[in-house]
Amino acid sequence: MNKKTIGIIGLGLIGGSLAWALKTSTEHLVCGCDINSETLQQALKAGAIDVAVSNAANCAEMADVLILCLPVCAIPNTIQQIIPVLKPGTIISDVGSTKSYLSELVPNMLPVGVSYVGGHPMAGAERDGFMAADPNLFVGRPYVLVQSGQQDRLALQIMKELAVELGAVPVVIDADRHDAAVSKISHLPHIVAAAMVMLAAEDKERELNFSLAAAGFNDVTRIAAANPQMWVDVCLSNRANIINNLIELQHNLQNFLDKLQNKDQEALLRYFSNARMIRNSLSPAQNTGGELLADKAML
């Protein structure tokens, strides 16, 4: 790809890692924008950005590709602010954890000639902020790019190439499929991890519970430490899927409870054996699955 100016609005964990990865692996000019001046200084000092601006419109008017790395529900407002400065040919993308909400809203907000390609790199951590950023965060990971009917093909192609330049594996799918999948493999686990942390904490034996917690509990609940506002946005913007999955999980846990009430050893053994068989089938092939799907889904 020829050299472009890439604007990154929001230099948190994902935005900061994205900027840094672009600076490390590509020749593009990276313009970083954050409302926190300390974050901008950290990003400049780390060599994660070429240009630092504190105003989204200043970033937007420079950018050929503008990637909004903000909580999902903050994205429409920010786009509203930058509309006056957007020039034809600009590509708008984002890294929000849910895609249907933005895919319905954003294209209708944009001036003629400005394209929207929703994105979601499938990488993250329980920490947040630029101090947690990592230029290698996306290497080998799926990078979801949302396809839609009216979309500019060239814009999608450029975003795919950008993902490849970051070392990620582009996975082109529609917004609904993405949102249903992440509800099961990310949003539900997060909500449940939070519930289990609170269950162990809201107990007269809190101190004992946590002192005995071993690697299993730490792993299961690690994601509960992630950014709360981001997760509120995720839940509200993927509400229907999450509600369905929570109901389904409640149902499955009730089935398990019934088996345990009845001391049904065979059914309990099937339950754990089935889960083990599935879980063991996941790694390490899982990390390469994205590539196959991306090939199938290529336009």
Next chain:
Amino acid sequence: MNKKTIGIIGLGLIGGSLAWALKTSTEHLVCGCDINSETLQQALKAGAIDVAVSNAANCAEMADVLILCLPVCAIPNTIQQIIPVLKPGTIISDVGSTKSYLSELVPNMLPVGVSYVGGHPMAGAERDGFMAADPNLFVGRPYVLVQSGQQDRLALQIMKELAVELGAVPVVIDADRHDAAVSKISHLPHIVAAAMVMLAAEDKERELNFSLAAAGFNDVTRIAAANPQMWVDVCLSNRANIINNLIELQHNLQNFLDKLQNKDQEALLRYFSNARMIRNSLSPAQNTGGELLADKAML
């Protein structure tokens, strides 16, 4: 402690690690027993045991301290088999994940002069078998030892010293407190992890779900790969606590569902903020918590 003969019945992940740790860190003679002759050969070859026997009674008659490293529900039968050869002064222990069931059953089975001290080293992995054993598995980890009214104080003291020799932190508590705590921090997370794996798998989009799964999902569901029969025993022998915790979890998830149905942003933010605050307060202090509790609980 003066040199003893320690019998380990069952050289799986925990038994194999225990034998190996004893061989590595102490002068005790380690007699390993397993029904699988290949496992015995692996353990001998690794230097994890001094003596290999395939019969539990042969192991028991040699041992000053006999540690049964078997699924919880297999322990009473094995004790029944070895009763004829047990000599006064022998200490029987185990590493079962639940303690009340055995604490009620085992002491009444034993001949006069033979002591029972239930144990549970709080370490493990999703793998099993001797090939997954690790002599450093217990270093710095809590090692629960169960105290009870009629118990021989010297036997408990010897088990405490043994735990210290392994590099573990002895935590002396009663069986009921142990079982309530592990239900919340180990058993419930395991059951729920299995449910979430199956939810993502039993779906027409299974391939997409797993190809997009990132570190969060992998961490949350890793324990679902553990030994199924062991987990059936855990559930049956800690049934009342697990049932209570599952009901409590269902209730908490229903509360979350209601908040989401009502789009109650403030309540959702409180939910995630509370979980994050608790989760962030856990590490790294958590690994030293056991020591404090053990001091408090010392006889």
